[in-house]
Amino acid sequence: MYCLFISTFDKLITIGLLKNGELIEELTQESNQNHSCFVMPMIDKIIKNNNILPSYLNEIIVVNGPGSFTGVRIGVIIAKTLAYTLNISIKTITSLEIFAVSNNSTKNKLVSISDLKGKYIGYFNKDNELINDYIYLKNSEYSEFIKDKEDYLIDNTKFDLNSIYNYLKTKDNINPHLVNPIYIKGIDALNG
DSSP states (O other): OEEEEEEOSSSEEEEEEEETTEEEEEEEEEOSSOHHHHHHHHHHHHHHHTTOOGGGEEEEEEEOOSSOHHHHHHHHHHHHHHHHHHTOEEEEEOHHHHHHHTOOOSSOEEEEEEOSSEEEEEEEOTTSOBSSOOEEEEHHHHHHHHTTTGGGBOOOSOOOHHHHHHHHTTSOOOOGGGOOOOOOSOOGGGOO
């Protein structure tokens, strides 16, 4: 069984291929604003590197945000299209969950992901269940927020595709038409 992993929520694009739940290849590419130029060629490359056809894929996992507005949409649209056209299952995971799941701490976990103006924040228990809703704080608000929570802050620089796959094994598949990006903050252009 082959599973394709797609992450485009930030400037580092990650495409992974797992076979029977084990990572067999992971490609990364830094992209500031050209995700659409890299994602499909990376998927094509990982499929060709492993001598399989797209029809061999059984499942797709896509990171559906929060993160880069355009980046998240590109990854979600590609994942939905592949899942629908190949008639395979699709699962989503948030950009904050991937770091919580990849960390085996036995205490609560606070994950933050930065953009230019602030941070997306998720607070999880040791079983990777979200404790509160995701929030977005401006950089000026974050230092006050984190004061009494620094012990729970976990590393958000690397995630583990094997851990993510195992975490999602028990989660339900989603109809590709119902997979949508997650946005926490409003769109600046619409907020004046």
